[in-house]
Amino acid sequence: MEKYTIKDIAKECGVGVSTVSRAINNHPDINPHTKKLILEKIEEKNYRPNSSARTLKKMENNTIAVLIKGISNPLFHYMIDIIQSEVLSKDYAFILKKVGFDEDETIVADEIIREQKIKGIVFLGGIFTHTEERLKTLTVPFVLSTISPSKAIDGRVYSAISIDDVRESARMTEYLIKLNHKKIAILLAKKEDVSVGYLRYQGFEETMKKHGLKVDEDLIIYSEGDGDLFSMENGYNLTKQLLSRGKEFTAIFAISDRMAIGSIKALIEAGKKVPEDVSVAGFDGLDISYYYNPSITTIRQPVEEMAKETIKQLFMLIKGSDTNKHMIFEGSIVEGNSTRKIRG
């Protein structure tokens, strides 16, 4: 017997899969005529629409968990959408688990491995500073996604999908320097940070030095405290701190788009215009950077490709591969209206 899928029904009826799903689930948002057509086709083809019943046997114990650190980061939502659809298309179940900013993700992973039957784990976001020993205790395959691999750990013990934070930060710094900015302030994570915050600072510093520009200590603003340091609120507070120092600057490089939004808010409150008085650049390429007023110049991370590769790598490990890979994706500058060229 041929295996007839929801996609076949959709194709033969000339509608999208979601419309077929609406017909099956008795959803009110569907044209009654279309619904009738779909239900007749389902009858005719003897299609069993309830995928939960059909695939339940197979799915049992076939679950992928995504552990997400920073659920309020919109960068991850699109990735979760793609990861979920890739996982479901392999007839695996999918669960999400949130990891707090002060939680150890390997402990959360241990818990979920024991509580639920998990075949693989994706770690999404966060600062990953665990020891090799901790990573080796994880008893299921896992991939670090959007997390720059730490050089302190033997690369053979984990797989990772990320951009090169140093290189992308250098790219943005080059861009600002090309617009003749020399006095560039930077909003960072904690001083003690050894992950994303540190790497993005490194790319900034190297590029400034390469162009013979001085990095003014007073224009480096580090975060303090716990929680989500890449937030709008933190960008706002760091910029107020920067302004209070009274030093001259023509541009601010915020290491996340959300920080850039908070930064612009603080500048506007201080009576400054963006980009006329100060240029502001972000990092990530979130939708809001396009919709913000002014739109924000940023580094776009190729989230779709990264999400797909994450699942590809994870399933290679699940299928028995013992080779851990580190894949580095390329970002790109998205020019917004928050930056402008000044006189050189």
Add this chain to the structure above:
Amino acid sequence: MEKYTIKDIAKECGVGVSTVSRAINNHPDINPHTKKLILEKIEEKNYRPNSSARTLKKMENNTIAVLIKGISNPLFHYMIDIIQSEVLSKDYAFILKKVGFDEDETIVADEIIREQKIKGIVFLGGIFTHTEERLKTLTVPFVLSTISPSKAIDGRVYSAISIDDVRESARMTEYLIKLNHKKIAILLAKKEDVSVGYLRYQGFEETMKKHGLKVDEDLIIYSEGDGDLFSMENGYNLTKQLLSRGKEFTAIFAISDRMAIGSIKALIEAGKKVPEDVSVAGFDGLDISYYYNPSITTIRQPVEEMAKETIKQLFMLIKGSDTNKHMIFEGSIVEGNSTRKIRG
């Protein structure tokens, strides 16, 4: 033996719980002196820090699932934080599951009930138009959170925590009318919508009529298509459509903050100033409505209280209560710079 918790350690050391967690988990972001102090206190009190080992037995099979429709809605992220901490404080495990916009949440719930051992479910967001029969098939206690109860279903078969969408929408409409706006456009969900979109329209229409104002058909913009209709992108597209109709209006009421952001983007692109040329109001009270430029006038939903009440209701059902409750919370106007008083 007294039960000594992480909170006690934190209190006695004069630090936050997250700092204790850092000390325990060997996190690099901690002052070495503080760490030493905490570890000594733990030793002294013979506190067993690994909660996973301690509570694993109890947690087994004690899991609450949150099914979230619209994971990119920031309104839910803060609620998830609160729900998770309430659930964990009861020594229950917590898992999240994303429901697609075209998925039936009762089918997703059936699946998760069978795959994992779940003690209770929170349905967060989405359009809830299921039949009484479907709801009755759910074999574990559940609460609908931020979902306005449908009047078509017998209220006794489910518990719900929400605002009154009609009343809150009326509140915003009153506010705009008080600013002398008479020609108010409204950006809505689908015409066929029977949930949030419809209820918010109802509050708008009733209030306009109450004040003897005509609701101009050309100023009612309905959404089309699938997916997340409360998005910035959709607000942007609906406003372009509104502008193309060439009708006069002095205010736009978008039924979500994200739609309001997209709307402002479209107005700016069309050479209009907000609020000088057009006032724009949103709905939800997201952080971004404060950080946007201009800040957005909106209706704040009391998300913290709603999240706590959701878990309280759910645990009453789990403990054996057979009384379903519908609790309605009160919203409030947050005045931003996106609206202004015009000449009456």
